Amino acid sequence: MKGISTSCSIRDGMVCKDGQTVFENKNTRLPEFLLSVYEYFGMNYPRFYKMDNLSKLGWLAAEVLLKDSFSADTYQPEEIGIILANSNSSLDTDLKYYESVKDIPSPSLFVYTLPNIMIAEIGIRNNFKGESAFFVLEGFDADFMWRYVEGLMNDNILKACICGWVDLLKEEYEAVLFLVEKDREEPFLPFTLGSVNKIMAFG
Template identity: 60%
Template sequence: MATNKYISSTCTIAKNVVSKNGVTLFENPGADITAFLLSVYQHFHFNYPKFYKMDNLSKLGWLTAEILLKDDFERFNYEPEEIGVVLTNSNSSLDNDLKYFDTISDIPSPSVFVYTLPNIVIGEICIRNNFKGEHAFFIQEKFDAAFIGQQVNYLLDNNILQACICGWADVLGQDYKATLFLVEKKKNGQALLFSPENMNGIFNTI
């Protein structure tokens, strides 16, 4: 049965700015993507050594998810199997695929090869948070809020999930953007209705 769902929290990382729930939390103008992602990790005092081994797409998605959930997500209300992830982007893992291709002429790098799938970022988020619910990664030309809403509504309306992280995470060279939404069935505080209009409004802010 279809019921209202709510956006409990949002986080966007783009253009050297980190924003959560519409508030800018961190900026590092002028830094390239590698330096910027590292500066975000250090600014929020995260302690997760595996971060340093990730490709840029995984770093971007992982950081956005960490900030999204930080202080706002009451995970003890859910079983690990009740929390899932639905992500989209337009470039798949091409940023890392090109880096791997560059290693083939010499010695192919297993540490680079392991990130030549876009859904690895979902794995990094789930391993970090012990999420064991349904997950999916879709490749699309542009951010499609209606499509994401359709996927997430199906999972929550059919009780496959009780909460879902969804949105966009994309990297190609120095061009990057991630916008993630925490969607739950219950309304907490000033949570917004989970709708394509509200998702588009948030995504287009930065």
């Protein structure tokens, strides 16, 4: 049956997996916090250091989400998608890029001035090639996200999909991701609007 296989949230200095706190490091500044998550989970992916903060946040949440919870080889790369949203688009890096323009415009910062680059970072890491989309909304719209992904599954466009909210501006950040699979025995939660709301509230 269609279900939510797992969830992960990163907010307020805490990383939660399926609603349980798995790492905590409060009262640190954001870049140090993101690095501490990377190190705590023993990740080894040199590209991480090149990413902007938004991509780091989304990428880390996706790593924790998928770890021990997903067998990508069950699917074709085109059957796995990523649908994300936030409210500040890439403004955090836009500000940094425009600072660089006053000196020498930085191509490595410019590429991160698009929010869908975070989707590309997760896709490159996992070889996910299916439908992806990035929506910018005033706040997380659980009903919209649920209906949209439900439609993609029902129309056989995707069989697995990382969904959620990854927003960041300066020191304020919030990532909440969940994995929906079309045919999952004993899912963590049924894929309902209620489940999506619950994950957004409690991770």
